Amino acid sequence: MNINLTQKLSKPIVNKVAIIGAGLGGLATAIALKSQGIDVQVYEKAQEFRPAGTGLGLAPNGLNSLEAIAPGIVETLKSSGCEVHHTVLKNIRNETIRANQTKYLEEYGQPLLTVWWYRLQQAIASRLPSEIIHLNHRCIGFEQDENGVEIHFDGQKPVYTDLLIGADGVNSVIRETLFGESEPNYIGSMCWRAVIKYHHELFNEYELVFVKGNKQFMYILNVGDGYTSWISRKLSPDYSLSHSADEVKSRILQELADWDESFLAVVQATPAEQIWEGPICDRPPLTHWSQGRVTLLGDAAHPMAPAMGQGANTTFEDAYELGECFSHSATLQDALTSYEQSRIERTKIIQARSALGEMRYYDVNTVTSSEQTQQQQTTLPDDFNKWLYNYGSSFISSKKGCS
Numbered sequence: 001m002n003i004n005l006t007q008k009l010s011k012p013i014v015n016k017v018a019i020i021g022a023g024l025g026g027l028a029t030a031i032a033l034k035s036q037g038i039d040v041q042v043y044e045k046a047q048e049f050r051p052a053g054t055g056l057g058l059a060p061n062g063l064n065s066l067e068a069i070a071p072g073i074v075e076t077l078k079s080s081g082c083e084v085h086h087t088v089l090k091n092i093r094n095e096t097i098r099a100n101q102t103k104y105l106e107e108y109g110q111p112l113l114t115v116w117w118y119r120l121q122q123a124i125a126s127r128l129p130s131e132i133i134h135l136n137h138r139c140i141g142f143e144q145d146e147n148g149v150e151i152h153f154d155g156q157k158p159v160y161t162d163l164l165i166g167a168d169g170v171n172s173v174i175r176e177t178l179f180g181e182s183e184p185n186y187i188g189s190m191c192w193r194a195v196i197k198y199h200h201e202l203f204n205e206y207e208l209v210f211v212k213g214n215k216q217f218m219y220i221l222n223v224g225d226g227y228t229s230w231i232s233r234k235l236s237p238d239y240s241l242s243h244s245a246d247e248v249k250s251r252i253l254q255e256l257a258d259w260d261e262s263f264l265a266v267v268q269a270t271p272a273e274q275i276w277e278g279p280i281c282d283r284p285p286l287t288h289w290s291q292g293r294v295t296l297l298g299d300a301a302h303p304m305a306p307a308m309g310q311g312a313n314t315t316f317e318d319a320y321e322l323g324e325c326f327s328h329s330a331t332l333q334d335a336l337t338s339y340e341q342s343r344i345e346r347t348k349i350i351q352a353r354s355a356l357g358e359m360r361y362y363d364v365n366t367v368t369s370s371e372q373t374q375q376q377q378t379t380l381p382d383d384f385n386k387w388l389y390n391y392g393s394s395f396i397s398s399k400k401g402c403s
């Protein structure tokens with residue numbers, strides 16, 4: 001590195017960054033950039049942080065990235081979530097088909113953690129000063145020129161910044177404004193999910209249970225502190241949404257009507273208004289994520305089917321890499337180019353695998369296909385697993401450089 005570049009790197013390549021979205025990606029990115037002395041402000045459309053979402057699986061690649069951004073956070077998450085030791089495959093009669101010991105910690109250096117989305121959001125947000133998170137700011141568009149970006153909000157004053165990061169999820173306004181896409185792509189899978197304070201007699205604390213039915217399946221996760229998360233998805237070529245919370249609950253109970261009583265019981269115990277119902281969507285991969293002084297991150301850049309549980313994990317990878325590119329590049333343009341180079345190809349592969357995996361869940365309902373599903377979830381081909389989960393293993397000890 002020559003002296004001029006070293007001198008340049010001693011101060012940030014941008015002074016002010018605005019992030020749209022205080023989801024997992026926006027908050028993690030804010031920590032990564034703030035630690036470099038950049039003035040980061042986060043704008044979120046929600047009026048308040050409220051208990052939302054259900055159980056998420058955090059895998060070694062996501063944990064490595066998040067830990068590198070916020071040292072010590074993995075220990076916090078271990079105590080508020082659950083370290084999975086076994087995955088158990090059952091049929092709808094509640095017969096165990098197979099139980100596998102998870103080997104994430106031994107093989108990839110980090111465990112598989114199941115956590116409640118809301119607790120994860122709070123754990124990340126607690127690493128930031130609250131005054132940089134602006135709630136009740138729904139972004140409705142932006143304009144940029146070579147000097148900066150003007151961001152517009154519904155009912156709030158515009159904001160002027162050096163760089164805008166769209167971390168505004170699958171229905172990203174920033175992506176739509178940049179690339180003109182509108183509706184995401186429904187992939188043929190409907191989802192119902194909730195988290196409740198519930199002790200499930202069927203499984204041990206350290207187990208993740210997967211129940212395979214006919215074109216329908218259910219996950220039951222311990223997310224710590226007495227909370228259980230259930231997630232059910234069904235193959236549905238078309239989708240329609242229920243009109244009320246009560247209708248959502250009777251619909252999912254109807255879908256699971258011939259399932260064992262113990263699975264129905266967890267749904268019956270869930271207050272109707274806590275059940276989220278929605279379609280599973282993704283979008284085609286983009287060849288670029290940035291234009292000028294605007295870029296994308298997380299679901300805004302690469303929304304994916306949840307089959308591999310990589311939505312949040314790859315988002316933490318994005319946040320880490322974007323931060324690194326900022327600390328190693330001489331100009332904003334170089335940083336954004338390096339960021340795209342480090343991320344687009346990898347996330348494109350994971351997006352494609354996730355869409356394929358989602359449909360494989362619904363293979364014909366035989367024990368053999370159930371075993372294939374289990375196989376897909378827990379023992380993807382070894383080289384792919386290594387490529388996926390070893391990501392970031394060097395981040396924590398020695399920070400990786402950017403191209």
Ligand SMILES: Cc1cc2nc3c(=O)[nH]c(=O)nc-3n(C[C@H](O)[C@H](O)[C@H](O)COP(=O)(O)OP(=O)(O)OC[C@H]3O[C@@H](n4cnc5c(N)ncnc54)[C@H](O)[C@@H]3O)c2cc1C
Pocket residue numbers: 020021022023024025026043044045046052053054055056117137138139140167168169170171172173193297298299300306311312313315
């Ligand atoms: C409330 C909530 C609950 C979730 N629960 C789960 C779950 O249980 N399981 C699961 O697998 N995934 C869940 N997800 C999705 C998961 O967080 C993402 O797939 C992944 O973590 C990528 O994160 P992200 O930050 O890119 O997007 P997201 O987590 O979706 O965050 C996007 C953020 O941007 C905000 N936003 C959107 N549009 C605007 C706008 N115009 N102006 C300002 N702010 C805006 C949203 O309110 C949200 O806070 C949830 C997302 C949300 C928002």
